[in-house]
Amino acid sequence: MILGRQLVAALSLAAVAATMGRAQAANSPHCGAPGKPPCPLQRWMRREVAAPYAKRHDAALAKHLAELVRVNPEPSRWHHWDLFAREGAADAREHRDPVLSCVRCHDVYRAKYNAKYRERSLAFRQGS
Numbered sequence: 863m864i865l866g867r868q869l870v871a872a873l874s875l876a877a878v879a880a881t882m883g884r885a886q887a888a889n890s891p892h893c894g895a896p897g898k899p900p901c902p903l904q905r906w907m908r909r910e911v912a913a914p915y916a917k918r919h920d921a922a923l924a925k926h927l928a929e930l931v932r933v934n935p936e937p938s939r940w941h942h943w944d945l946f947a948r949e950g951a952a953d954a955r956e957h958r959d960p961v962l963s964c965v966r967c968h969d970v971y972r973a974k975y976n977a978k979y980r981e982r983s984l985a986f987r988q989g990s
């Protein structure tokens with residue numbers, strides 16, 4: 863029984879610690895908040911995607927949207943991420959407006975990405 867209690871106590875302490883860690887991360891972000899620099903993907907999106915999109919630089923936009931596949935943090939689970947990135951890239955390559963791909967990916971993944979991965983530096987996986 864004592865063992866059981868200790869286990870429960872240890873587990874709840876761990877849960878409290880995890881919650882505090884999360885709260886702390888949410889309360890003092892290192893990026894993306896007023897007075898902080900933009901977060902890595904946020905900065906990349908602005909420079910490499912939104913800027914060529916605004917200027918209708920379709921070739922650069924297509925290249926960068928295609929590169930987004932290699933940024934997918936959960937490639938074995940976030941299948942639509944790759945689909946949206948590839949659709950957007952194909953649209954830009956063929957001089958169609960890729961905006962639906964932007965909106966779809968943001969709707970489905972932006973909040974999830976920001977909850978788990980926002981502060982991590984951008985890593986482009988090799989080979990896809």
Ligand code: HEC
Nearest residue numbers: 901903904907908911912915943946947963964967972975
């Ligand atoms: C495959 C997914 C995906 C696609 C496609 C995509 N985005 Fe994003 N975008 C994201 C994610 C995830 C973020 C959140 C990054 C952050 O805030 O740290 C983001 C953030 C942004 C931001 C930053 C907004 C801010 O807070 O300053 C801009 C601008 C942006 N995207 C523009 C675009 C445009 C324009 C397109 C289409 C031409 C596009 N994105 C396509 C996933 C995508």
